[in-house]
Each structure stands twice: as structure tokens, then as C-alpha cells.
Amino acid sequence: MxxxxxxxxxxxxxxxxxxxxxxxxxxxxxxxxxxxxxxVTEGLIDEFGEERVIDTPLTxxxxxxxxxxxxxxxxxxVAEIQFIDFIYEAFDQIVNNxxxxxxxxxxxxxxxxxxxxxxxxxxxxxxxxxxSNEAYFMHTPGLYVVMPSRPYDAKGLLKESIRVDDAxxxxxxxxxxxxxxxxxxxxxxxxxxxxxxxVREGDDVTLVTWGAMVYVAxxxxxxxxxxxxxxxxxxDLRTLLPWxxxxxxxxxxxxxxxxxxxxxxxFAGPGAEISAYIAENYIDLLRGPIKRVxxxxxxxxxxxxxxxxxxxxxxxxxxxxxxxx
Amino acid sequence: xxxxxxxxxxxxxxxxxxEVLEEYSGRLREALGLKRVIDEEGRVVDExxxxxxxxxxxxxxxxxMVRARVIDSWLLKLQRMGRVALHAPNKGQExxxxxxxKPMKPQDWLFPSYRELGAYLVRGMSExxxxxxxxNTIDDxxxxxxxxxxxxxxxxxxxxxxxxxxxxxxATGAAMAAKILGHDTVVVAMFGDGASSRGDFHAGLNFxxxxxxxxxxxxxxxxxxxxVPVKRQTAAPSFAIKALAYGIPGVRVDGNxxxxxxxxxxxxxxxxxxxxxxxxVEAVTYRLGPHTTADDPGRYRSEExxxxxxxxxPLKRFRKFLDSQGILTEKEALQMEEEWNAxxxxxxxRVLEKPGLPKxxxxxxxxxxxxxxLEEEYEEFKESLKVAEELGLELEE
Numbered sequence: 001m002x003x004x005x006x007x008x009x010x011x012x013x014x015x016x017x018x019x020x021x022x023x024x025x026x027x028x029x030x031x032x033x034x035x036x037x038x039x040v041t042e043g044l045i046d047e048f049g050e051e052r053v054i055d056t057p058l059t060x061x062x063x064x065x066x067x068x069x070x071x072x073x074x075x076x077x078v079a080e081i082q083f084i085d086f087i088y089e090a091f092d093q094i095v096n097n098x099x100x101x102x103x104x105x106x107x108x109x110x111x112x113x114x115x116x117x118x119x120x121x122x123x124x125x126x127x128x129x130x131x132s133n134e135a136y137f138m139h140t141p142g143l144y145v146v147m148p149s150r151p152y153d154a155k156g157l158l159k160e161s162i163r164v165d166d167a168x169x170x171x172x173x174x175x176x177x178x179x180x181x182x183x184x185x186x187x188x189x190x191x192x193x194x195x196x197x198x199v200r201e202g203d204d205v206t207l208v209t210w211g212a213m214v215y216v217a218x219x220x221x222x223x224x225x226x227x228x229x230x231x232x233x234x235x236d237l238r239t240l241l242p243w244x245x246x247x248x249x250x251x252x253x254x255x256x257x258x259x260x261x262x263x264x265x266x267f268a269g270p271g272a273e274i275s276a277y278i279a280e281n282y283i284d285l286l287r288g289p290i291k292r293v294x295x296x297x298x299x300x301x302x303x304x305x306x307x308x309x310x311x312x313x314x315x316x317x318x319x320x321x322x323x324x325x
Numbered sequence: 326x327x328x329x330x331x332x333x334x335x336x337x338x339x340x341x342x343x344e345v346l347e348e349y350s351g352r353l354r355e356a357l358g359l360k361r362v363i364d365e366e367g368r369v370v371d372e373x374x375x376x377x378x379x380x381x382x383x384x385x386x387x388x389x390m391v392r393a394r395v396i397d398s399w400l401l402k403l404q405r406m407g408r409v410a411l412h413a414p415n416k417g418q419e420x421x422x423x424x425x426x427k428p429m430k431p432q433d434w435l436f437p438s439y440r441e442l443g444a445y446l447v448r449g450m451s452e453x454x455x456x457x458x459x460x461n462t463i464d465d466x467x468x469x470x471x472x473x474x475x476x477x478x479x480x481x482x483x484x485x486x487x488x489x490x491x492x493x494x495x496a497t498g499a500a501m502a503a504k505i506l507g508h509d510t511v512v513v514a515m516f517g518d519g520a521s522s523r524g525d526f527h528a529g530l531n532f533x534x535x536x537x538x539x540x541x542x543x544x545x546x547x548x549x550x551x552x553v554p555v556k557r558q559t560a561a562p563s564f565a566i567k568a569l570a571y572g573i574p575g576v577r578v579d580g581n582x583x584x585x586x587x588x589x590x591x592x593x594x595x596x597x598x599x600x601x602x603x604x605x606v607e608a609v610t611y612r613l614g615p616h617t618t619a620d621d622p623g624r625y626r627s628e629e630x631x632x633x634x635x636x637x638x639p640l641k642r643f644r645k646f647l648d649s650q651g652i653l654t655e656k657e658a659l660q661m662e663e664e665w666n667a668x669x670x671x672x673x674x675r676v677l678e679k680p681g682l683p684k685x686x687x688x689x690x691x692x693x694x695x696x697x698x699l700e701e702e703y704e705e706f707k708e709s710l711k712v713a714e715e716l717g718l719e720l721e722e
Contacts, residue, residue: 037620317712
């Protein structure tokens with residue numbers, strides 16, 4: 001089994017799906033000869049040609065709008081947004097067409113489309129190369145929202161996303177693109193949407209997170225364990241819309257304490273939904289208040305990004321507050 | 326029965342009158358031609374287009390181009406040293422930046438993109454300020470907000486956006502406002518060939534045409550949007566021709582000929598000032614460097630192409646002209662470059678010594694007044710710094 005990073009795993013997923021299904025096409029800025037600015041589509045143009053690996057003019061509105069039309073007609077496009085921060089030009093297309101075409105056509109048209117791109121901070125990218133904007137899409141019925149944290153999941157989730165008959169927003173935390181390597185099977189496997197992964201088992205507190213924050217959470221959990229002997233259960237949601245409530249509830253049945261950590265901003269962030277759902281329906285499982293750790297409600301700064309995003313100190317502080325309540 | 330149809334109603338079910346056809350034939354020639362004052366060897370090819378500038382100003386224009394080249398190479402060096410997060414090299418596009426900014430008046434507004442160092446220098450921004458910005462020192466005027474962009478209200482330079490082209494409708498709006506308020510202000514928007522594919526380009530030019538806004542659009546056609554060549558950006562034979570569909574003139578100019586850019590932009594600024602509306606200027610140039618320091622052009626374009634493009638390089642060509650006119654000898658030009666290099670080296674040393682921005686800088690300038698939730702987050706932030714200290718955690722590398 002090859003040991004690969006997330007970029008390579010995503011490339012494997014695209015290559016395998018394009019071989020398996022001739023309807024799968026890739027389009028976006030610089031996805032052809034350049035292989036994408038992060039090389040996720042590297043080499044695809046050599047194997048599948050310009051008809052299926054399409055370097056587009058520079059417009060996210062065009063890329064997404066055209067991909068929706070392709071999907072309606074019978075292709076299964078994977079549209080790359082070079083940095084997810086640039087997706088807003090395509091917002092009308094994503095909400096009114098990609099997400100709602102099935103509904104507004106009374107089910108006559110489906111949109112089997114993946115919109116994928118690098119997200120999130122940690123590379124000193126400033127406000128337009130660092131955003132975690134999953135909450136905007138989580139507020140849109142008709143979409144799936146996915147964010148893998150490791151190569152194995154990236155491959156399986158992308159393959160599944162390509163096969164799903166609805167539009168998927170597929171967010172790739174670029175800070176772990178090349179930092180994590182693991183064994184990824186060359187076989188055809190998928191990871192189901194809507195299923196979380198238990199990263200680390202624990203009995204005292206449940207920490208729900210996703211994307212690159214999984215690694216920050218692990219470090220904070222280690223400190224909490226060493227310093228206080230607390231055992232932290234970490235859940236990587238992997239899919240945010242719909243999120244795996246069963247995984248969270250089963251964990252809370254053991255721990256009774258919940259900390260949610262995400263790189264998206266706090267206000268009306270993804271954690272608000274999870275927190276509200278648990279508080280509304282499972283308050284009896286809780287021994288104390290839920291705590292969220294998120295990026296601050298300011299634009300993403302170029303300087304001091306590690307202080308802006310949830311860091312080990314902030315996650316540890318939240319664990320303390322929940323445990324000592 | 327009396328007819329309600331006025332004599333004045335004239336429905337357009339007929340070809341447009343011949344004078345429209347004639348006007349647009351003329352515009353078509355401007356949009357498909359290439360205006361030049363000097364050729365690659367610095368020889369004058371169009372005396373009529375030569376701007377009426379005294380030798381001292383010609384020399385000054387060259388000096389701005391040299392300064393742009395020098396600061397550009399320092400930013401590249403500092404990026405390689407790991408001191409600058411990212412840099413978008415300007416090399417090869419100095420003539421367009423300087424030639425556009427030079428004829429502008431101080432009250433005119435500039436909405437740049439991210440390859441216009443020459444324009445900032447012309448409008449009064451110093452190398453020190455550029456370095457403060459790039460190195461995010463305590464004096465960074467944009468306070469650590471984003472990389473590779475510059476701007477300062479002091480010089481009427483609006484900070485550029487990183488998302489390509491989204492400044493275009495803003496420029497039109499600012500121009501419309503200037504017109505509504507009766508100000509003698511013209512707005513200039515600079516962007517690349519890639520930006521012309523965006524919806525913002527369409528909206529910005531369409532509004533400008535409809536409302537006759539005093540705005541000049543300078544499209545720097547540098548042949549490459551990262552790896553995507555011009556032929557993948559448009560099937561049209563030029564970008565200037567796009568203007569015609571918005572009812573505005575489009576002029577195609579040699580963007581590596583600073584005198585031609587100066588001339589064409591001057592004319593467009595004057596037109597706008599006279600109330601005759603917008604112009605789209607397509608400046609044909611070439612991005613000699615990578616898209617940014619994170620790019621690897623070897624993956625998508627040949628070295629041969631770059632080598633050929635070097636022949637059209639704007640500094641050498643203007644230098645030859647100045648030398649032939651006895652305005653500035655090659656030797657003096659070289660000396661000028663050496664002097665600026667030494668000067669900037671000193672500035673770099675000084676700026677590198679400056680402290681960085683305070684840790685809480687990002688809590689500022691979000692709102693006029695922070696709402697309660699952000700105040701709460703600010704308090705939590707300060708506490709978390711204490712926790713980090715107690716744990717002995719180094720949060721920033």
C-alpha cells in the first residue's frame with residue numbers, strides 16, 4: 001500500500017473515478033498543464049486529454065455555472081475552485097442552481113457535481129487564501145458539505161462525492177495537504193458521507209472537530225491527559241452537512257461533556273448548529289455547558305494567524321472549563 | 326380617432342444608421358491595432374503619438390521604472406529569505422504601471438491589482454512604505470490584512486483585492502460618485518487579462534458605459550493568468566474590442582512602450598475629464614516572472630517564449646531611446662540603478678529592524694465599534710495568551 005499525502009490521495013481519487021466513469025470531467029483554473037496550483041490534478045490532462053481536463057477562463061461564476069449545465073446534461077463534473085476564498089463570485093450559481101435545481105424542477109433534474117478546493121488557514125495565506133467558509137454552504141439545503149482531515153478519508157470521500165447524485169462542496173484543508181502521510185489503498189473504496197470517525201477514544205469529554213483542527217485537538221487532548229489524567233474522545237465529523245449526530249450522541253452518553261472546535265468563525269458557525277441540536281434534544285446527557293472554540297469573528301489576518309485560529313492553548317482552556325465546571 | 330402614437334417613437338426594426346457603422350469602424354481599428362511611439366530598439370515609430378514632455382520628465386519616468394524594478398527584486402529576495410509571505414513579481418510590466426500613473430492628477434483615484442509597484446511610486450508611495458507593508462512591520466499601513474497588495478488613502482490608491490478583478494465595478498462606482506458630486510476626479514482601474522473573464526468586468530464596463538462614468542480601465546494583457554494563456558481567456562482577437570459592445574472606446578497599446586502608454590492613458594483621462602465617459606485601454610505586455618513566488622512557470626510555458634519576450638522588455642527599450650535622444654546615457658542609466666539599489670538596501674536593513682504588529686491587531690478595524698460578541702471574544706483571546714504562557718506554549722513559529 002503506498003504511503004501518500006492528501007494531494008496524492010485526491011489525485012488518486014480523481015484518476016480512478018475518471019477511469020471508471022467517462023462522464024467524470026475536471027474543470028477549473030490551471031487544472032490542466034499546471035496540474036492545479038497545489039498539483040491535485042497533476043498528470044490528469046496527459047491521461048484524459050483537454051476534453052475532460054479543462055483549463056477554464058478566470059471566473060468562478062463561469063466554472064460553477066458551466067459545471068452545473070454539464071451535470072444537468074449528464075456529465076459528472078468536478079469543478080476546482082483554486083482557493084475556496086474565491087468561491088463567492090459563484091454563490092448565485094451554487095445556491096440557486098446547484099443546490100436548488102432538483103427542488104425547483106420538481107425532481108426532473110439532478111446535479112451530480114463536486115465543487116472542490118483548498119480551504120482553511122495555517123500557511124500564512126492572508127484573508128483570501130485561508131478561509132474556512134463551510135458555514136455559508138451548511139446553510140443551503142440541497143448541498144452536502146465535506147471536509148477530510150487525512151489522506152485516506154480524502155480519497156474515499158472524494159470518490160463517494162463524485163458518485164452522489166447531488167452537489168457536494170468538498171473542502172480540503174491545505175495546511176495538511178503535504179504534512180500528513182499515511183497508507184492509502186490503491187483499491188476502489190469509498191467513505192460514506194455523513195459518517196464521522198473516532199480519532200481517539202476517551203471517557204471524560206467529547207471533542208467534536210474536523211479538518212486540520214483534528215491535529216490541534218489531539219495535541220490539546222494529550223496535554224489534558226498528561227496534566228490532569230482526563231481522557232478526551234475526539235470525533236472527526238468528516239461531513240458537516242449532514243453531520244453524524246449518532247457518533248456525537250453515543251460519545252456523550254459516555255462523557256456527558258462537549259467541546260466543539262472549528263476553524264470557521266464562531267458567530268453562526270457550524271458549532272452553533274451542533275451545540276443547539278444537542279442542547280435542544282439531549283440536554284439530559286450533559287453534565288455542564290457546551291464549549292465552542294473557533295476562529296474569532298474578524299476577517300482572517302495575515303499576521304498572527306496561529307493566534308486567530310483555535311490553537312492548543314485555546315482548546316486546552318476549553319477542556320479545562322468544561323471539566324472543571 | 327386620434328392616434329396615441331407620438332411622432333417621436335422610433336422603434337429599431339431597421340439597420341442602424343451609417344454614421345454608427347462608420348464610428349464603430351474607426352473604433353474597431355483602434356481596438357485591433359497597436360499604438361506605439363518607440364519600437365524594441367528605442368526608435369521613434371509614431372512622432373504624432375509622442376507625448377509632449379520635457380527631457381527632465383522623460384528622465385523621471387525612467388527613474389520610476391528603475392525604482393519599480395529595484396524594489397521588485399528586493400521583494401523577491403526577501404520572499405526567498407522567508408521574510409515576505411508572498412510576492413507577485415512585476416518584472417516586465419513597469420512601463421504600463423508608470424505610464425498609467427504618470428499622467429494622473431493627485432485627486433484621481435487608482436484601483437490597482439497586484440503588479441503595479443511603478444504606479445505606487447509615481448503616486449508618492451515610498452520604498453519604505455512598500456517594505457513596511459510587505460514585511461508587516463508596525464508601520465504597515467494595511468495592518469497585516471493581506472499579502473502582495475498595497476494601497477493608501479493618502480495617495481488615492483485603494484488597496485487591491487486578492488480575488489482577481491473585483492475592484493472593477495468599484496472603480497466605476499467611485500467614478501459615478503465623482504460625477505454626481507461634480508468633482509474633477511477621474512478613476513483608473515488596473516487589472517489583468519484574466520480579470521476580463523469575471524462577471525465584475527462585465528458589470529463594471531457596462532455601468533461605466535451606460536452612465537458615462539469618468540473612469541479609465543487599464544487591462545494589462547500580460548499573456549498569462551497563472552498557467553492559462555490568453556487564447557483560453559477569450560476567443561476575441563483583442564481585449565480592447567470588448568469595449569465596443571459596452572458602447573465605449575477600446576484602445577490597444579504596446580504596454581512595454583512607456584511613452585505610448587502615457588499618451589493613450591493621458592488621452593483617456595482627458596476624455597473622462599471632459600465628460601465624454603470611459604475608455605478601455607488594453608496594454609499588451611508580458612509577465613517575465615512567475616505569477617507569484619509560489620508559482621513554477623516551467624510547468625506550462627517554454628523558456629524560449631520568455632527569451633523572445635525579453636526583447637520587448639520595457640526598460641532597455643526606453644533606455645535606448647533616451648540615449649539616442651541625448652537625455653540619459655546608458656552609463657548614467659546604469660549608475661541610476663546602482664544608486665537606487667544601494668538606497669533600497671539601506672531601507673531594507675532599517676525596515677527589517679522594525680517591530681511587528683501587535684498580537685491583537687486583527688481585533689481592530691472590523692467595525693467602527695466592536696459588537697458585544699466580538700468584545701467577549703477579545704477578552705477570551707487575552708486570557709488564552711495567558712494560558713499559553715502558563716503552559717509554556719510557543720503558539721507562533
